[in-house]
Amino acid sequence: MKILEKLLSTHALLRRMIILLIIFIWGWIDIVTGYEYSFAVFYLVPISIAAWFDNKKVTIITILVSGLTWLYADFISGHQYKHIAAPYWNAIARLGFFSVVAFLLIKVRENLTAMTRMAMQDNLTTLNNxxxxxxxxxxxxxxxxxxxxxxxxxxxxxxxxxxxxxxxxxxxxxxxxxxxxxxxxxxxxxxxxxxxxxxxxxxxxxxxxxxxxxxxxxxxxxxxxxxxxxxxxxxxxxxxxxxxxxxxxxxxxxxxxxxxxxxxxxxxxxxxxxxxxxx
Missing domain, CATH: 3.30.70.270 (Reverse transcriptase/Diguanylate cyclase domain)
Structure with missing residues (x-):
């Protein structure tokens, strides 16, 4: 686990490839299993990786790609809706859910970073303690x-x-x-x-x-x-x-x-x- 965490935190290209790979895997599973089984919550895995280890821009892109992947899989699976706007509403709702989780993770990470910095810093001079x-x-x-x-x-x-x-x-x-x-x-x-x-x-x-x-x-x-x-x-x-x-x-x-x-x-x-x- 520590090795994986180190890889995710230090290798940006590898981290982003892993994010895309996970999204692709969940999208493929969504298509294969059809619309009767929902895997939307599992898109939080790549979103969490982006929010915790990467910057806000990458996190936003990950949220959008995850939402669009779910929407594409939903269409391909042949899900029929009574109203034409229903799938788009669902997609917007999922994007909102993904965004809230990502925002909370980013705030937790920022607060943890600030607390760690304070614990490692001399209060008066701001040098290392x-x-x-x-x-x-x-x-x-x-x-x-x-x-x-x-x-x-x-x-x-x-x-x-x-x-x-x-x-x-x-x-x-x-x-x-x-x-x-x-x-x-x-x-x-x-x-x-x-x-x-x-x-x-x-x-x-x-x-x-x-x-x-x-x-x-x-x-x-x-x-x-x-x-x-x-x-x-x-x-x-x-x-x-x-x-x-x-x-x-x-x-x-x-x-x-x-x-x-x-x-x-x-x-x-x-x-x-x-x-x-x-x-």
Whole structure:
């Protein structure tokens, strides 16, 4: 079942071919069995697939094709009506029924997606939270990416953040965290993963990053941070530890602990620094 669900969600062409095939099968069964047996409810199978896995345009097309297929089968089966408008009325009624079911499924899917996003998102910064980061870490480790490549784990902790809360209040502290999160997102590549671990601590997974790549990333982040004005306005900075792995540890805590140790080395050497180390 999970394999089928994955196929339906990731392969658009295959999904749409399956939808058409199911409609064709039910249409053929409708014709063979005649008008005495109704199979209209089974057209909800391709409609449900379209509503759940595809977009609204494809869903509408699926509804129309299903309704027209049923109407064609009804005519071919030789069903006689007392009034010429009766089959068309029935077809419209079925289209309405199909549309209501599809609409409800789409709303359920949208609400589920929104709830999932909220559960995986830090409420303040909109970055990934620790739950989302852990899931993506395991996916990365289990070979969701192709080929062997070095991966860096960067742990970042803000320097002087407590003073912001003490001197300017927690509202301004939240503004600082939001702005810093935007700085991290601005320098992250599309393949990188950024998350807030809690408080003023952040973590990043940098794919395909070696020693030189980590140094380039650190330079870009420092430049973007200075341009943000946070240091000038609030006197904050950040310390960072970057651990580069040939293979990610099985346990996420092991990876974060190693990066955390490097980050504390940076703080011990005067803060506002970065320590990079190969595993």
């Amino acid at each position: 620790t739950r989302a980061f852990a899931i993506q870490y395991q996916q990365l480790r289990e070979g969701k990416i192709r080929g062997r490549q070095k991966i860096a784990v960067a742990l970042i902790d803000m320097d002087g953040f407590k003073a912001v809360n003490d001197q300017h209040g927690h509202s301004k502290g939240d503004d600082v965290l939001i702005t810093f999160a935007q700085v991290l997102k601005s320098v992250a590549r599309s393949s990188d993963i950024v998350a807030r671990m809690g408080g003023d601590e952040f973590i990043m997974l940098l794919k395909d990053t070696d020693q030189k790549g980590a140094e380039v990333f650190e330079t870009r982040l420092r430049e973007a941070f200075l341009m943000s004005g946070l240091k000038r306005q609030y006197g904050v900075d950040f310390s960072m530890g970057i651990r580069i792995f040939d293979e990610l540890p099985k346990n996420l805590d092991d990876a974060t602990h190693q990066a955390d140790q490097l980050m504390y080395q940076s703080k011990a050497h005067g803060k506002s620094q970065t320590t990079i180390c190969m595993a």
